[in-house]
Amino acid sequence: xxxxxxxxxxxxxxxxxxxxxxxxxxxxxxxxxxxxxxxxxxxxxxxxxxxxxxxxxxxxxxxxxxxxxxxxxxxxxxxxxxxxxxxxxxxxxxxxxxxxxxxxxxxxxxxxxxxxxxxxxxxxxxxxxxxxxxxxxxxxxxxxxxxxxxxxxxxxxxxxxxxxxxxxxxxxxxxxxxxxxxxxx
Amino acid sequence: xxxxxxxxxxxxxxxxxxxxxxxxxxxxxxxxxxxxxxxxxxxxxxxxxxxxxxxxxxxxxxxxxxxxxxxxxxxxxxxxxxxxxxxxxxxxxxxxxxxxxxxxxxxxxxxxxxxxxxxxxxxxxxxxxxxxxxxxxxxxxxxxxxxxxxxxxxxxxxxxxxxxxxxxxxxxxxxxxxxxxxxxxxxxxxxxxxxxxxxxxxxxxxxxxxxxxxxxxxxxxxxxxxxxxxxxxxxxxxxxxxxxxxxxxxxxxxxxxxxxxxxxxxxxxxxxxxxxxxxxxxxxxxx
Numbered sequence: 001x002x003x004x005x006x007x008x009x010x011x012x013x014x015x016x017x018x019x020x021x022x023x024x025x026x027x028x029x030x031x032x033x034x035x036x037x038x039x040x041x042x043x044x045x046x047x048x049x050x051x052x053x054x055x056x057x058x059x060x061x062x063x064x065x066x067x068x069x070x071x072x073x074x075x076x077x078x079x080x081x082x083x084x085x086x087x088x089x090x091x092x093x094x095x096x097x098x099x100x101x102x103x104x105x106x107x108x109x110x111x112x113x114x115x116x117x118x119x120x121x122x123x124x125x126x127x128x129x130x131x132x133x134x135x136x137x138x139x140x141x142x143x144x145x146x147x148x149x150x151x152x153x154x155x156x157x158x159x160x161x162x163x164x165x166x167x168x169x170x171x172x173x174x175x176x177x178x179x180x181x182x183x184x185x
Numbered sequence: 186x187x188x189x190x191x192x193x194x195x196x197x198x199x200x201x202x203x204x205x206x207x208x209x210x211x212x213x214x215x216x217x218x219x220x221x222x223x224x225x226x227x228x229x230x231x232x233x234x235x236x237x238x239x240x241x242x243x244x245x246x247x248x249x250x251x252x253x254x255x256x257x258x259x260x261x262x263x264x265x266x267x268x269x270x271x272x273x274x275x276x277x278x279x280x281x282x283x284x285x286x287x288x289x290x291x292x293x294x295x296x297x298x299x300x301x302x303x304x305x306x307x308x309x310x311x312x313x314x315x316x317x318x319x320x321x322x323x324x325x326x327x328x329x330x331x332x333x334x335x336x337x338x339x340x341x342x343x344x345x346x347x348x349x350x351x352x353x354x355x356x357x358x359x360x361x362x363x364x365x366x367x368x369x370x371x372x373x374x375x376x377x378x379x380x381x382x383x384x385x386x387x388x389x390x391x392x393x394x395x396x397x398x399x400x401x402x403x404x405x406x407x408x409x410x411x412x413x414x415x416x417x418x419x420x421x422x423x424x425x426x427x428x429x430x431x432x433x434x435x436x437x438x439x440x441x442x443x444x445x446x447x448x449x450x451x452x453x454x455x456x457x458x459x460x461x462x463x464x465x466x467x468x469x470x471x472x
């Protein structure tokens with residue numbers, strides 16, 4: 001069985017669990033618990049360990065999708081999950097600029113541990129007060145578009161939209177791995 | 186879509202950095218929280234052209250100190266000249282200062298003085314505001330009647346404003362923690378003129394040494410290095426990163442990984458090209 005491990009990470013309330021639910025072929029294994037801290041202001045339940053979903057697309061091929069908790073106090077899970085990942089998606093809610101610093105910290109955490117292809121998925125871009133993708137990229141520290149990973153607008157509740165974002169990630173993975181593949185001969 | 190929010194979330198230096206890096210043109214309005222400081226106006230308007238700060242104006246209710254009035258107060262213009270010019274400012278298609286210089290009504294030195302007081306001094310004061318709203322409007326018409334024609338990059342002004350900041354209390358929650366390290370965002374020497382302490386900190390921003398250790402190495406107080414780090418980070422020269430944790434031993438690592446080993450897969454081996462092609466095709470059917 002060939003398996004690709006994909007991690008979906010991001011800030012609290014960005015839609016990580018929903019993203020996985022929208023595309024998974026199995027009932028998502030989640031560890032959502034009632035939020036008891038500041039997170040309760042954003043949503044009722046929050047992921048405390050991880051979410052898991054899968055896509056089987058052949059007898060011997062499957063995509064495994066792991067969702068991380070958004071809160072820093074569960075960052076030991078980020079490390080465990082990212083070290084086995086082939087690629088990752090960073091989800092950010094565009095209408096919560098107060099969370100962009102945290103998103104940058106998550107991204108730095110991941111990129112310091114692994115060098116794997118990643119894309120940025122912007123959710124809630126149609127909400128009031130949403131920042132544009134360009135401004136979010138600046139807030140994440142990307143000062144030029146050359147070094148910037150692909151950025152996609154995604155509706156985490158819509159399976160088609162999630163599938164399109166995953167296609168972007170797969171294509172980015174193909175380009176990145178082709179670029180670093182050794183030349184034979 | 187707007188670049189808007191609260192100064193408690195983003196410092197002015199960070200907002201300036203976004204505007205400069207985005208090469209933006211438009212007007213940034215800042216509304217300090219009421220009752221914050223007596224000397225503050227209701228709203229400040231900072232005009233940007235391609236990421237450079239062109240003018241700063243303040244409005245208190247209907248009152249607003251115009252560039253022409255300042256020139257009249259300094260006796261560079263007579264009351265009659267000011268009145269006549271006031272009827273023309275709305276038609277300007279270039280900064281007022283350039284127009285007046287072409288008419289020999291002001292010289293370069295006077296414009297420099299005006300810019301220093303209107304833009305540099307006012308902006309430096311703005312860095313003391315830590316609570317209030319900000320909104321960048323790229324559609325707002327540029328206020329040519331308030332421009333001297335001189336400009337500075339937002340990064341230069343931010344560095345200046347933060348250097349002059351005496352009370353760091355409002356930014357204390359935003360300062361990088363002493364256990365964090367700094368990492369340069371570019372290996373090239375910055376174009377800005379850094380002071381000697383800033384340059385020394387930038388030199389050690391290699392992502393390996395914590396801020397506390399940098400302070401010890403340079404013989405500076407930790408708080409001082411935190412402030413320098415914030416300055417450098419706000420203008421996009423460095424970013425804070427966690428110091429690389431010690432790598433776990435092989436046994437500990439495999440133990441830690443066991444609980445999430447759900448279905449298999451070897452992350453160390455890249456996924457095959459045929460796998461990716463099949464996955465893309467499968468997703469296209471869903472998308």
